[in-house]
Amino acid sequence: MDLENQKRVKEFAEEYGPENVVVILGAAEGEGAGLAAETVTNGDPTFAGPLTGVQLGLSVYHICEEEIKAEVDPAIYEEQVGMMEMVLDVDDISSEMKDIREQYCKY
């Protein structure tokens, strides 16, 4: 995850409390989504950014996961995400995200 984004996630977690922050990802595949999810839960696995060794344990979802889709107006979801839903391997992304949440999510 981009170092600047790590910094911003860290600042939001400090400002609003980690229990009040949900991170929504838009990564194009399972592995990338998993790495970003790991970064905001267990810390930066590449040991490069501000979240290195910081275990925020934030709630983290991908925009294509059912939990998020259910929260969005279906017409807007179709307009904004419909095309990508057809393109992405949603099952792979969802299973990767679920794995990370089960391991590291604290909220």
Added chain:
Amino acid sequence: MLNAVIKATGYVLAHTPDMVMENGTTQTTEKVVNPNSEYLKQLPSHLRTYEQAVAYLPNQTYIGNMTPDELGEYEQPWYPHTAAKSERFGKFGEIMPEDEFYLLMQACDVFELVYLEENFVAATIEKFKAHPLMREDIIARINSGVSAETVEHFVNEEGAEPLAMNGKTVGYIKRAHDVDGNLSAHVMLENLVSKASNVLAILHLIKNAGIDPADVDYVIDCAEEACGDMNQRGGGNFAKAAAEIAGLSGASGSDVRAFCAAPAHAVIEAASLVKAGTYRNVVVCAGGCTAKLGMNGKDHVKKDMPILEDVIGGFAVLISENDGINPEIDNTVCGRHTVGTGSSPQAVITSLVANPLDKNGLKIPDIDKYAVEMQNPDITKPAGAGDVPAANYKMIAALAVKRGELERKDVATFGNTHGMVGWAPTQGHIPSGVPYLGFAREQLLAGDIEKAMIIGKGSLFLGRMTNLFDGVSFVVRKNSGKHEETAVSDDKIRKMIAEAFRGFAQDMLAEQE
């Protein structure tokens, strides 16, 4: 007004493994944050030799020794394979070794900032002289070199940036100002690398086009570096600086900056300038960037792969008035991501692909080939960024399905028929649509395809000035056969009007009689 044409292209790489270590930001950041890291220790053993980099399939594709379709026939990953035709020179350009590239950097330096160690110069100069495109005046710009002690002094005491060869320092770039960070040794190095790789691309372009260098009217540089001092940080004109060394004595120029979308913006601008008659021959070109060398190196080392991001990229395209032969840039089919478009992938692809086609009564499958961000998947996949071209083709296909122009079952294969595998190095602006222009020109000339769409996209947020996304697209199509000479000229119009008046006058006279 007739459309401008793509008259020739040039594509070059410079293999710079030492710059991976010294100047790639992944490595320079690691040296600050984690100087004793395992990664930095392991990295040198993952660097490729020049011969390995030359034999690498995507590199041979970039310089034109094999086509994207031929590359696609090889099983991925590609790095374990060796190209059947593994040569330094290809029909589009070349892969220059690091030592010669340092000499070229010195030839491109007009402010006495690049110094090379005398033995290194002596060992390399003959090779450089033998280069088929290095003119006498370029060779004359190389000086005989400085002592090893001088090199050591400037690197250790004066804040100079080292230039290394096989890990040994063989030269340096000194700062151009004592205080101004915009003229620091680091910035001067980045800018001189960009300039030198740009010059090399232009030299190949001029050779491929077979034109007199003095016939180029204008140069547009669309790279990603900025040059200027503390009072005008992005003052610019890499274009004119490169044109000077490349010998384009009749050219002026300017720079276009738009992150990775810049080459597509620049081609549209060049085509419009030529179509309007402002200039006859415009070169769109860019050098590469040291910062991105080894960008995904951590993942490559972790997966026990070679460092594949060990080349600097450059390209140049000549856009000229219509000759009735070469492929036309049809600027009536021009896509734009506007301020109001929105940033969802769906909105982006609609604005760049569907909207311009709609305006011209075309459907998505009517375009034979789409050139998107042609990043080499060998580099991006192990880093978790996926296969970038393949993802783009899926998006275009999914949009076609939503518009009822494609069957859903054809989404997966759309990329095979209307796209290509990626072969460009991850040098930001270099992969963005334009690597295909050379092959597109050939396929359009041969009649293999009728229309290709070139798409450039850019991530503007990186500059922290706007969160907007950006992109533009244009269509290249087979020449309609009309050209400037057969088109109706001003003279011909004057003659036609004169004839009409004469006829009218004769009729009047006849009536009076």
